[in-house]
Amino acid sequence: MLQVQFIRQNKDLVLERLALKQFKELSVVDEVLSLDDRRKKLTLEYDETQAQVNVSSKEIGKLMAAGDKEGAESRKAAVATLKQRLQPINDELKQVEENLTLALYKLPNLPHSSVPAGKTPEDNVVVRSGGPMPTLHAGAKPHWELTSQYDLIDFELGTRITGSGFPVYKNKGAKLQRALIQYFLDYNTDNGYTEFQPPYLVNAESATGTGQLPDKEGQMYHVTEDGFYLIPTAEVPVTNIYRDTIIKESELPIKMTAYTPCFRREAGSYGKDVRGLNRLHQFDKVELVQLVHPDTSYDTLENMVQHVEKLILSLELPYRILRLCGGDMSFTSALTYDFEVYSAAQGRWLEVSSVSNFEGYQTNRLKARFKDSHGKSQLVHSLNGSSLALPRILACLLENHQTADGIAIPASLQPYFGSAKIG
RNA sequence: GGUGAGAUGCCUGAGUGGCCGAAAGGAACGGUUUGCUAAACCGUCGUACGGGUCAAACUGUACCGAGGGUUCGAAUCCCUCUCUCACCGCCA
Numbered sequence: 001m002l003q004v005q006f007i008r009q010n011k012d013l014v015l016e017r018l019a020l021k022q023f024k025e026l027s028v029v030d031e032v033l034s035l036d037d038r039r040k041k042l043t044l045e046y047d048e049t050q051a052q053v054n055v056s057s058k059e060i061g062k063l064m065a066a067g068d069k070e071g072a073e074s075r076k077a078a079v080a081t082l083k084q085r086l087q088p089i090n091d092e093l094k095q096v097e098e099n100l101t102l103a104l105y106k107l108p109n110l111p112h113s114s115v116p117a118g119k120t121p122e123d124n125v126v127v128r129s130g131g132p133m134p135t136l137h138a139g140a141k142p143h144w145e146l147t148s149q150y151d152l153i154d155f156e157l158g159t160r161i162t163g164s165g166f167p168v169y170k171n172k173g174a175k176l177q178r179a180l181i182q183y184f185l186d187y188n189t190d191n192g193y194t195e196f197q198p199p200y201l202v203n204a205e206s207a208t209g210t211g212q213l214p215d216k217e218g219q220m221y222h223v224t225e226d227g228f229y230l231i232p233t234a235e236v237p238v239t240n241i242y243r244d245t246i247i248k249e250s251e252l253p254i255k256m257t258a259y260t261p262c263f264r265r266e267a268g269s270y271g272k273d274v275r276g277l278n279r280l281h282q283f284d285k286v287e288l289v290q291l292v293h294p295d296t297s298y299d300t301l302e303n304m305v306q307h308v309e310k311l312i313l314s315l316e317l318p319y320r321i322l323r324l325c326g327g328d329m330s331f332t333s334a335l336t337y338d339f340e341v342y343s344a345a346q347g348r349w350l351e352v353s354s355v356s357n358f359e360g361y362q363t364n365r366l367k368a369r370f371k372d373s374h375g376k377s378q379l380v381h382s383l384n385g386s387s388l389a390l391p392r393i394l395a396c397l398l399e400n401h402q403t404a405d406g407i408a409i410p411a412s413l414q415p416y417f418g419s420a421k422i423g
Numbered sequence: 424g425g426u427g428a429g430a431u432g433c434c435u436g437a438g439u440g441g442c443c444g445a446a447a448g449g450a451a452c453g454g455u456u457u458g459c460u461a462a463a464c465c466g467u468c469g470u471a472c473g474g475g476u477c478a479a480a481c482u483g484u485a486c487c488g489a490g491g492g493u494u495c496g497a498a499u500c501c502c503u504c505u506c507u508c509a510c511c512g513c514c515a
Contacts, residue, residue: 039472039473040472040473040474043472043473043474043484044473044474044483044484046473046484047472047473047474047483047484047485048474048483048484050483050484050485051483051484053495053496054483054484054496056495056496057441057494057495057496058441058442058495058496059495060441060495060496061441061442061495061496062441064441064495065441072495073495075495076495077495078495079495079496080495083495246469246470367471377470377471
């Protein structure tokens with residue numbers, strides 16, 4: 001969430017940026033400020049009254065020790081009066097603090113100055129593109145036919161075991177999946193990221209920390225029996241590794257990577273969006289998370305973009321990088337680059353990675369801070385990106401590298417997959 | 424799942440009603456000494472939210488797992504919960 005002090009000092013900027021993000025309830029900004037004013041007044045009143053109580057209590061102790069029972073009793077009566085005043089102040093203070101938090105939760109992160117104006121995906125800006133655009137042979141097929149032809153994935157079986165959107169990978173399909181995960185993780189750790197295997201279920205505090213709650217409650221599977229949520233991305237458990245911690249400045253940047261399955265309810269999706277591997281309820285992803293000094297977070301963002309770009313290039317896939325417009329960005333992000341890979345047989349671009357700088361928005365909720373050179377704690381900036389989401393990469397690999405007599409495996413992947421082609 | 428013991432600052436660990444935001448030791452950081460290393464010595468060494476200030480100094484409140492309660496006053500007493508450890512049961 002945004003820092004109240006920042007909102008107070010930069011109100012005009014905040015309003016302007018919220019508008020860029022297509023945020024309509026601008027009155028929330030004033031609500032936050034007035035609630036914070038009220039909170040300060042009440043806090044002062046409470047603290048001053050409580051201070052009197054504390055002083056009196058000490059005096060009572062001394063009077064008792066001195067054997068002055070009467071003096072002690074009269075003091076007690078005075079304290080009782082003070083405490084009666086305290087009660088309603090405290091009640092209101094708690095209410096105000098709760099409302100303030102709720103109001104702050106309503107405000108999305110502010111887009112960075114380089115974020116393009118716009119409302120829909122059409123307004124996203126293509127930053128650059130690359131990779132070899134394939135020329136498919138006459139009988140080229142979409143991936144859901146290839147997976148069936150080569151016996152790589154059984155969608156119907158998954159439907160029977162669980163439901164739609166839970167495919168069963170088998171044979172070379174399962175092995176390719178495993179090879180990709182291994183390759184991605186090695187690539188990340190070779191570049192200085194520390195590998196983690198986090199829990200796949202998180203509690204409500206963690207989901208709140210990264211912004212899934214309360215904003216996107218319906219996106220996650222909720223295990224009500226124990227109050228846990230299935231992770232929609234490794235971002236949630238991995239970023240929460242540093243919840244409520246003060247990091248040494250010398251330890252920054254913190255670079256983490258993790259493979260996890262991801263679970264998303266994806267309510268309301270339909271049609272060609274969900275065909276084959278395009279959109280699933282369970283999928284695999286290798287994620288990058290960095291916690292960095294605020295001064296360097298945008299350099300880090302560019303580094304992460306290049307890191308992911310090289311990985312896609314090594315898979316010999318055609319891609320483009322988009323800078324998302326204000327209206328298409330996620331609630332918590334300040335600047336996001338999406339990577340899309342061209343699905344040749346479908347004739348459409350599929351998002352395979354999203355790399356974002358959240359600045360202090362997540363870390364303010366998480367209370368992930370570091371001590372600066374003056375000894376003051378400051379929020380670190382958090383960033384994350386996929387490297388990569390597996391199903392769409394798999395789909396594009398199959399479609400783009402298909403030939404009349406099989407599917408070619410990119411050279412970078414062959415050591416992991418163990419052969420140069422499928423079929 | 425059952426029984427028992429616990430949860431204190433970066434770590435170990437004292438503290439059973441007021442003098443405790445908290446002893447002591449260690450680690451860390453700064454300094455002195457030193458041919459270098461080591462040792463020794465001195466100092467610093469929690470967080471949040473307020474007040475105050477140009478900024479500091481200074482100052483108030485809260486926090487000893489979490490939440491409630493008793494009391495003029497709680498790390499200390501009571502209740503609930505969570506977690507940790509040990510043993511038993513079960514089990515990949």
